[in-house]
Amino acid sequence: MMQHAPALIVLIPMLLAPLVAMLRSPGAGWALFTAGAAGSFALSILVLEQVWSGGVVSYAMGGWVPPFGIEYRIDLANGLVLAVVSGIALLVAPFARASVAHEISEPRQYLFYACMLLCLCGLLGIAATGDAFNVFVFLEISSLSAYGLIAMGRSRRALLASFQYLVMGTVGGTFLLIGIGLLYAVTGTLNMADIAERLPATYDSRVTHAAVAFIFVGLSIKVALFPLHQWLPSAYAEAPSAVTAFMAATATKVAAYAMLRFADTVLGEALVFEQLPVGEIGVLLACVAMIAGSLVAIFQQDLKLLLAYSSLAQIGYIVLGIALGTADGASAGLLHVVAHAVVKCGLFVVAGVVIYRLGSERLDALNGLALRMPGVFAALVICGMGLVGVPATAGFVSKWALLQALIAEQAWVAAFTMLGSSLMAVIYIGVLIERAVFRAPDTSLSDTGITPLGAKLSLAALAVLTVLIGLWSDPIAQIANGAGAGLFEAGR
Amino acid sequence: MSDVLGFYPYIAVAILLMIGLYTVMAHSNLVKKLIGLSVFQSAVFLMFISLGRRDGGTAPIAPMEHGHAVVDPAIIYSHPLPHVLILTAIVVGVATTAVGLALVVRINESYRSIEERDALASDRKVDEQLDQAG
Numbered sequence: 001m002m003q004h005a006p007a008l009i010v011l012i013p014m015l016l017a018p019l020v021a022m023l024r025s026p027g028a029g030w031a032l033f034t035a036g037a038a039g040s041f042a043l044s045i046l047v048l049e050q051v052w053s054g055g056v057v058s059y060a061m062g063g064w065v066p067p068f069g070i071e072y073r074i075d076l077a078n079g080l081v082l083a084v085v086s087g088i089a090l091l092v093a094p095f096a097r098a099s100v101a102h103e104i105s106e107p108r109q110y111l112f113y114a115c116m117l118l119c120l121c122g123l124l125g126i127a128a129t130g131d132a133f134n135v136f137v138f139l140e141i142s143s144l145s146a147y148g149l150i151a152m153g154r155s156r157r158a159l160l161a162s163f164q165y166l167v168m169g170t171v172g173g174t175f176l177l178i179g180i181g182l183l184y185a186v187t188g189t190l191n192m193a194d195i196a197e198r199l200p201a202t203y204d205s206r207v208t209h210a211a212v213a214f215i216f217v218g219l220s221i222k223v224a225l226f227p228l229h230q231w232l233p234s235a236y237a238e239a240p241s242a243v244t245a246f247m248a249a250t251a252t253k254v255a256a257y258a259m260l261r262f263a264d265t266v267l268g269e270a271l272v273f274e275q276l277p278v279g280e281i282g283v284l285l286a287c288v289a290m291i292a293g294s295l296v297a298i299f300q301q302d303l304k305l306l307l308a309y310s311s312l313a314q315i316g317y318i319v320l321g322i323a324l325g326t327a328d329g330a331s332a333g334l335l336h337v338v339a340h341a342v343v344k345c346g347l348f349v350v351a352g353v354v355i356y357r358l359g360s361e362r363l364d365a366l367n368g369l370a371l372r373m374p375g376v377f378a379a380l381v382i383c384g385m386g387l388v389g390v391p392a393t394a395g396f397v398s399k400w401a402l403l404q405a406l407i408a409e410q411a412w413v414a415a416f417t418m419l420g421s422s423l424m425a426v427i428y429i430g431v432l433i434e435r436a437v438f439r440a441p442d443t444s445l446s447d448t449g450i451t452p453l454g455a456k457l458s459l460a461a462l463a464v465l466t467v468l469i470g471l472w473s474d475p476i477a478q479i480a481n482g483a484g485a486g487l488f489e490a491g492r
Numbered sequence: 493m494s495d496v497l498g499f500y501p502y503i504a505v506a507i508l509l510m511i512g513l514y515t516v517m518a519h520s521n522l523v524k525k526l527i528g529l530s531v532f533q534s535a536v537f538l539m540f541i542s543l544g545r546r547d548g549g550t551a552p553i554a555p556m557e558h559g560h561a562v563v564d565p566a567i568i569y570s571h572p573l574p575h576v577l578i579l580t581a582i583v584v585g586v587a588t589t590a591v592g593l594a595l596v597v598r599i600n601e602s603y604r605s606i607e608e609r610d611a612l613a614s615d616r617k618v619d620e621q622l623d624q625a626g
Contacts, residue, residue, distance in 0.1 A: 133577055140584045147591050156602035160611055163595045167516060170529055170588050177536050177581060184574070185543050 002050075005043045006059040006072040009082060010125045010138075012039045017117035020110055029113030030097050036117055037089035040124060044086050048079035052479065056486075058130070066130070067191035073130030077483035080334060080476075081127040081257045084341050088249045089120050091461050092345065096242035098452030099352050103240045104152055112152055116246065118145035123254045132180045132266065133190045135258060136173065139222065142254070143169045146247060150239040158238035165231040172221030172228075179215030182207050183266075192266045203271050212276055215262050222255035225282075225319050226289035229312050236308035237361075241352030244304060248311055249345035253337045256318045260330055263322060264487040273325035282323025287417040289316030294424035298431070303351045303361045306428060307344065310387065313421050314340045320414060321402050328405035331477075331484030335401050338476060339386065339394035339469060346383035346462035350376055353455050358445045366432055368441030376451060377436050379459040384429035386466040389422050394469035397477065501542035508535035520609040522599065526592045533585040540578045544571040 016036040020029045051057055051074055059072040066073075074082070096116075104112055122142025126135055147169070151162035184190055186207050187198040202208045217228075224232040232252075236244050263272045273279040293313030300306035318340070321333025351361060353376050358365045370377045382393070389395035399422065406415040469476060508531055515528025546569055596606055603611040 133580075137580060137584065140588070144584075144587055144591055147595070151595055151598065156599075157615055159595055159599045159602060160608070160615070163522060163592065163599065166588065166592050166595065167525055167529060171513070171516065171532065173584075174533055174536055178539065181536065181540050181543065181574075190577075 002046065004059070005047050006057055006074050006128055007061060009040045009043045009047065009086070010072075010121055010128050012036050012043075013117040013121040013124065017114045017121065020117060021114040024110050026101070026106065026109035026113070029110040030093070030100075033096070033113045033116055034090070034093040037086055037093055037120065040086035040120070041083065041090045044079070044082040047074050048076075048083050048479070051076055051079045052482075067189055067194040070134055071130040071191055071193075072128045073193070074128060075483065075486045076479055077260065077334060077487050078127045078257065080338065080479050080483055081254060082124055084338050085120070085123050085127065085250045085254060088341055088345055089116075089246060091458055092242055092246045092249075092349070094454030095245065095349050095352060095452075095458035097454045099242045099356055099455065100240065102356050103154055108152060112149065112240070115145040115148045116243075118142075119149060119246075119251075123250050126254050126258055130192050131190055132183065132192055132195060136177050136180060139173050139176065139258075142251065143173060146251060149243045149247075150235050152240055152243070153238040154240070155238060157234070161231075161234035161238040165235045168221055168228070168231040172218045175214045175218030175221070177218075179211045179213075179218060182211035182214065186211070192261070195266050196268060199266075199268060199271070203275060208271070209276060212267055212272060212278065215267070216259070216278055219255055219259045219262065220285075223252050223259060223319065224312060224315055226285055226292055226312065226316070229289070232312060233305055233308040236311065237302060237304040241348065241355055245345050245348035245352060248307070248348050249341040252311070252315055253318070253341055256315070256322065256333065256337060259319070260322050260333060260487060263325070264330055269325050269488060279323045279325045282319055283411065283414055286316040286320035286323055287414055289313060289319070290417055290421035291424075294421045294428070297428045298424060300428075301363050303354065303363055303366065303432075304348070306363070306432075307347050307351060310425065310428065311344060313425070314344065314387070316421070317399070317402060317418065320418065321405060324405055324409055324411065326405060326409060327484040327488050328401070328408055329484075330487050331480040332398060332402040332405045334480045334483055335477065336398035338480070339398040342394055342462055342465045342469065343383050343386035346379060346459065346466060347387065349455065349458050349462060350380045350383065353451055353459070356455070357448050357451065360445055363432070363435060364442050365445055366435045367439035369436035372441055372447065373451060375456065376459065379463045380436065381433060382463040382466055384432065386470070388425045388429055392467065392470045394466045396470055397473040401477070401480075501538060505535050505539040505542070508532070508538065520607050522596045522606045522608055523593075525608075526589055526596070529592070530585065530589055533581070533588075537578045537581060537585075540574040540581070544574040546571055
């Protein structure tokens with residue numbers, strides 16, 4: 001059983017999805033989604049523990065020995081990403097039950113859970129696989145189900161947002177496919193470790209350079225790095241709340257992991273960062289994203305849009321870590337993947353609860369939140385502080401690591417940009433808290449009364465995790481450090 | 493010159509890529525956008541299939557003589573792996589087009605138009621009415 005764990009992590013949600021579609025019951029759909037997420041999460045933790053004690057785990061799909069067959073290769077970096085993605089799915093599940101029942105019409109609810117399972121399968125697959133073409137296939141599985149999920153949003157704008165994401169996402173995915181095709185043309189293999197081994201001989205080939213360009217532009221669309229981010233704000237704002245909470249914490253993060261894997265392991269840092277200016281371009285775009293995203297977030301009047309623009313800025317932090325091209329930068333990027341996943345998932349669940357109870361996502365709905373829903377308000381404050389990076393929260397740990405990596409590289413401008421962006425986060429989170437504490441509740445909005453138990457569970461778990469990672473950061477920091485070093489080692 | 497001619501599939505790929513990408517960006521009609529997307533993807537399929545052509549290549553089960561595989565120069569050998577990869581990519585492309593067309597149907601139902609411009613304008617109008625009301 002344990003030896004098949006790397007494959008089962010991906011296969012459990014994949015096999016449950018058609019089962020949910022056949023059972024046609026929302027209750028069974030939710031139960032199977034929760035069970036699938038829990039199963040994948042438990043196996044991810046077991047595999048991560050195995051990697052931590054025994055080194056890289058390699059799984060030959062179907063018994064075909066790599067590099068001939070498809071290899072699933074789990075090291076600390078993707079072990080961590082697998083645990084985060086499946087963990088977030090598990091934490092969103094309790095909230096999803098009530099939120100989905102509220103936002104999506106009954107006959108479509110089971111399809112929602114089937115799509116969520118497929119999306120989860122795709123995201124886990126991208127993280128687990130050691131085969132370049134497999135990355136493309138899983139990317140499209142997760143994207144196609146994401147288009148469907150976003151289109152289930154309440155207003156008709158969700159349809160347009162989904163279509164725009166479909167166009168940009170497909171162009172991004174196809175760019176990645178071109179890049180992988182060019183890599184295959186110069187190396188004759190699709191296995192990541194094999195490509196890494198054979199590629200140095202072709203470092204001067206123009207085909208290889210074109211492959212690097214296509215891969216990074218394609219992944220930048222999926223990561224939503226400025227200026228390829230247009231799809232993200234409307235998609236996040238219009239999608240059902242549970243989808244936004246899940247996707248904001250996982251979809252862009254997995255794409256960021258793919259970027260890390262291609263930059264450091266598959267293509268090799270000598271090509272990407274020394275020979276070609278991917279690092280410089282990445283740092284520049286990340287800095288613009290951090291400032292522009294935070295600045296736009298300050299002026300938003302819609303809670304979900306505000307959080308979406310803040311996500312753009314946070315993606316800047318992650319890409320900044322990746323673009324430094326050092327092991328410290330990579331581990332800081334991974335840490336921020338974890339921290340931001342937990343924190344932003346919590347904030348989007350808060351937004352979902354506000355929509356559930358008050359039926360509005362305008363910032364006015366937050367007025368008087370501290371009195372109306374003290375528990376939800378507490379979660380907003382804790383996760384908000386995590387986003388800003390207040391000490392003793394998750395955001396502080398990752399931002400501190402990133403700052404240290406930046407100082408080690410003497411990237412002063414980037415370091416100050418990062419601090420400036422964090423100060424702007426104080427403003428937009430401050431605006432939310434100010435409204436919640438000092439303004440009188442908007443009486444025109446009728447409160448449905450109670451926060452669903454599941455949402456309380458999700459919120460409590462995410463808030464506790466935010467503080468827990470902040471106070472007890474050693475295990476995760478150690479894994480991230482090992483992962484950063486491991487990524488670079490594998491590329492040599 | 494022969495170099496350029498030898499690479500003619502790749503020139504076709506580049507032209508198709510540009511046509512597809514331009515159609516996606518320049519047109520406001522959502523169906524035309526999807527057509528552009530399909531052309532764009534087809535270009536990549538063609539690229540992969542062109543990669544499969546090997547001069548002097550042979551299948552691993554070719555007849556052997558004196559320890560060497562007998563290669564008939566008249567037979568053009570194609571590497572099967574890129575074909576198989578592209579079979580997968582074609583399925584992905586079909587799925588994308590299907591999801592896209594389904595979205596266009598729903599957009600047409602709720603906006604009464606398949607022009608992106610009209611749909612955005614109609615959303616803006618609703619916003620303005622809400623602002624005036626509030």
